[in-house]
Amino acid sequence: MDDxxxxxxxxxxxxxxxxxxxxxxxxxxxxxxxxxVYTGCNMENAAFTPGICAERTAIYKAVSEGKREFQAIAxxxxxxxxxxxxxxxxxxxxxxxxxxxxxxxxxxxxxGTGEEDxxxxxxxxxxxxxxxxxxxEPTQAEEEDRNP
Numbered sequence: 001m002d003d004x005x006x007x008x009x010x011x012x013x014x015x016x017x018x019x020x021x022x023x024x025x026x027x028x029x030x031x032x033x034x035x036x037v038y039t040g041c042n043m044e045n046a047a048f049t050p051g052i053c054a055e056r057t058a059i060y061k062a063v064s065e066g067k068r069e070f071q072a073i074a075x076x077x078x079x080x081x082x083x084x085x086x087x088x089x090x091x092x093x094x095x096x097x098x099x100x101x102x103x104x105x106x107x108x109x110x111x112g113t114g115e116e117d118x119x120x121x122x123x124x125x126x127x128x129x130x131x132x133x134x135x136x137e138p139t140q141a142e143e144e145d146r147n148p
Contacts, residue, residue, distance in 0.1 A: 003074070003108075004115040006031055010074040011114065013039035013054065019080060020044060026077035026088055028054035030062055033069035038062040042077075055094040059101060070101060072108035087111035087119055095127040104130060 006029050014027025019042055026042040040057025052060075055075060062070070077088030089111055090098065098107065104124035112118045124130070 001031055001035065001037065003072070003110050003118055003120065006037070006072060006074040007076065007110060007112050007115045007118060009037055009039060010054075010076045013041050013058075014076055014078075015041075017041040017054070017080075018043040021046070021048075023080035024077060025080055026054040026075065028058045028076075029074045030055075030058040030070060031072045031074075032062060032067045033071055034067075036062075036067065038065075038067070053091060053094050055090050056097050059097055063101065068101065070107060072110055073098070074110040074112070076112060076114070078113070084113040087113065087117075089126065095123070096130075098123055099127055099130045099132050104132070 009029035010027045013029055014025045017025035017027065019025050021044050028040045030038045038058045038061045040054040040061060042054045044051040055073060058073065075088055075090060076084050078084035090109065102123055104127065105122065107123040109121045109123060109126060110118055
C-alpha cells in the first residue's frame with residue numbers, strides 16, 4: 001500500500017473519533033508487514049485519563065489479533081467538523097508504544113493534513129535515545145552471575 005492510500009485510510013478512520021470534549025479528531029492507519037491494515041481513532045472519556053489515542057488503538061487492535069511486525073502508520077488530526085489544518089504528531093506515550101513493537105530504524109510515521117501533504121519520519125527521529133525491550137534483556141555477564 002502506498003503512503004497516500006494509507007493516509008486516505010487514516011482520514012476515513014478519523015470519522016469514527018469519539019471526541020466530544022476536545023473536539024479534536026484523530027485517525028490512524030497502521031500498515032503491517034503482511035500488508036494488512038489496522039485503523040484506530042481517538043476515544044475520549046469524561047474522566048480524561050481513560051481515553052486512548054488513535055495510534056495506540058490501531059496498534060493494540062493489530063497486536064490483539066496476533067500481528068507483531070509493522071511497516072508504517074499514517075496519522076491525521078484536526079478540530080471536529082473541519083479538515084486537518086496542521087500535522088498531528090504522536091504523543092510521547094504513543095511513541096513509546098510504537099517503540100515496543102516497531103523497529104526504530106525502519107518504521108515510518110506518516111503525518112499529514114491529507115493525502116497530498118505528507119511528512120514522513122522514522123521512529124528513531126521522533127524518539128531519539130529510546131528505551132526498548134532490548135534494554136531489559138540481561139547481558140551475557142549478568143546471565144553468568146545469575147547462573148554460575
